[in-house]
Amino acid sequence: TVEMMLGLESYIPMYMTGQISPYYLKSVRSSGFLHLLKTSGAAALFGTAVAGHHAKGEYRLTKNREEVSFYNEMSRDLLKKALPLMDIYRESSSSSFRAFLNTDAEKPGKRRNILSSLPLYTADREFLEKFLSSRNAEKVEAENILTAAAEQRARVEKILESGEISDEICELSEAAFMQNPMTLSAFDSFTEKELVYTYEEYTEHLARTREFAKTHPNYSVVSSDGFAFRNLRISINEGNWAMVSKEKSPAIHFVIRHPRLRTAIENFIPPIVEK
Template structure:
C-alpha cells in the first residue's frame, strides 16, 4: 500500500476533516492535499511526519483507541513508497561521529566523493544527501578504513555502544557503523555547543550584580586554622578546598595563586551548596586582586573537560586568570591535587577510580609553603597556555597577532552572528555611524579599524581561502533582534545597529564581495548561531572565540582537543 492510500484510509476510518487534521498536526492544507494525492510523501523524522502521526492519534483517541502514535508511525513506515531512513537522526549521528572521533573532514570528503560545502550543509540540516544509503555506506567505509589501531577501536566501540570484540576487522566496523548511523540512541548533550551558548549569553555586568561582587568586602578577621590539617574522602576534600580559599583570602599575602587538579569533577559539580561556596571564595580571591595561574587537566573525558571550563567562564572574564594545560596523558593510576598561595598550600592524592578514599593535606607552615610554591612554579614551567585571553588593555597585541597570522598558510573559516565588517563600503558605514549618533572621534576610529580589517582580509584572499557563515534574517526577525556592527576587535561594546535597509545593503555588498573574490566563500544560515559571539578559525592552527560585549573579550585557543571540537562545531538550524 502506498503512503497516500494509507493516509486516506486513516482519515476515512476516524471521520475527520482536512481542516481538523491540519490544525492538530501543524501542517498546511496544501501540504496535506499533496500527501493525500500522492504528489508528495513526508520524510521520517521531520516535524510534518511526526505532526501527522500525532494528529491522527489524537483524533483517534475517542474513535479508535487502539490506533496509537507508534502504530500509525509503524504502518506509515511500511508503505511501499515511504523512505524509512530517519534523515534527521542520520544527520545527528553523522555530526556526533565527526566530533567524537576528531575526523579530518577534508580527507573524509575526498574519500566519500562529496564536496566539503555539501557536507557542511548536510551537517547543519540545510541539505540532504541525494542517496542516503550510498552516503551512509561511504561514511561507514571511510571509518572502517581510518580506525585501525587498538586505541582508535576502543574509542569507536565506546561511541557505538559495543565491545571491541565486535569490531575486530574492517568488515565488522563497516557494518556496525552503518547500522549505528541510522539507529536511534540516547543523544548526549552537545557539550561544545552548550559551552559556546553559555559564553554567548554570559553577561559579566549582570553576574557582578547577582553575586554583589562590587559590594564584597575582603574580611581581615584572622582565620583560625591549625598550622596543618589532614582531610579524608570527598566531603572533607570539599571542606579542604574552602579552607584553602579562606586562608588565602584572609591573609596579607598578594602572591599569585597556582591551582591544579586532575580529580574527577562530576561529584563536586552535583553539590550545589559547595559549588556556591567555592564560587564565592573564588570571587573573594579575585576581589582581593590576586592573580591566578590555573592549570587545567584536559586529559579528561570531553564532557568533564567542558564541565570544568564552563565553571571558569565568569572568572576568565576578569582578566586575572592565566589558563594553562599539561601536554600528554598524565598518570592514569593516581589523581593529583595541588593549590598554592602565599599563605597556604593544599595537596592531595587518590587512586584512580577511588576518589572517595583520597587524602588531602592543608598547611600554613612557611617552610612547607616554600616547598609547594617551588613545585607549583615547576608545574607552571612545564605547562602550556591553554588560550590567550585578550581584553581591551591588549588591543594592540590582538591586532599584531592577527596581522602576523595573515601571512601564514591555511584555510580560514568564521561563524558570524552578524555581517562581516570588511565587506561594507565606507559610505554605508559612515551612514550607519551617523544615524547612531556616534561621536566624530569614535567614527574615525571605527572607520580606520574597518579599513584595516578589509586590507588584512584581501591580503589573505590573495592566496588563501576564507569562508564566512553569515545569518540571513527576515524583516520580522530583524525587528525583534536588530543586527549590529561587529566591533569586538576594537572592544566597542556599544550596540551600533543597522536599519533593515542598511542591513540589506550590506548583505548585497557581502554577496558582491564574494562574487569578486574567488577565494571568498559565503555560507548563509537561516538564523544567527549566536547573538554575541563570533568564531574565527584558522584550521589546524587556532580558533578565536570573540565575545562582543559584557565584556568584549577574545579567546585564542590552540589546544588540539578543544580547538578541534570547536572546528567541528556545526551550529544547529533552528526551526522557525
C-alpha cells in the first residue's frame, strides 16, 4: 500500500491538469492475450501480446486518417464500458467535495482515518482563532479554515450518532517534534499555506483530541511515535470508499471505490500503539 500511495502521488501533477481521468473495466476476464490501444487526434497505436511476453508483441503505429478514426471510435466504445477509477476533487470542485462529505455523513458505516496531523474538528473555534491570529493569517484564509473546522465537527457529530470513527495520529515527543514540526491540518479548506504548531500548541490540541474521545464513546484515537505519511491523509468508510488526500502544492482529494484498490488501502496497517 505504501508503494501504491507513492505511485498515486507521482500521478498528481498530471491529474491536476484536468486533462487525464483514470477509468477501469469492472469485469475483465483473464486471457492469455493482452491488448494496447492509444489514440490521439493525429495518430493511433494498437498492439497485442501474449501475457508476460510484451517484448515479443506486435505493435502498430498509424497516422492514416481512416484508421485513426476507426481506433478513436474503438476507444470511445471502450470508455463507455468503463467506470471512473476515482473521483478527483481539486480546489475548483470544493463545493462538490463538501456535498459528497455531507451526503456521506448521513450514511451508516465504520470510518477510519490515518492522519499526518491532528484532526481539525477536535480543536474548538477559540483555539483556532488564537492560532490563526498569532500567524497573521489573511481574513479569507482564516475564515476558510474556521468554516472547514465547523463543517467537519458537524459531520463527525452526525456520524457518531450511529457509527464509529477511529483516528490514527502521530504522538511526538518534544525532541521529535523539533526535528519534524507538525502543521495544522487544513485539507478540506484547500489552504496550501503551511501553518506550523509550536510544541505548546500541539500538546494543547492533542489534549483536546483526547478529551473529545472521552466525551464521544464512538470515537477513538490510536497513536504512534512516527509518521506513516508526511503529506497524505487516508480516510476510509469501510466497504464503501477510501480517500487519499494530499495537503500541499496542490491540495487534492482522490475518492476511490475500485474494490481492489479500496481493499488494499483498508488493509494498510501502520505501526500503531493504542492509548
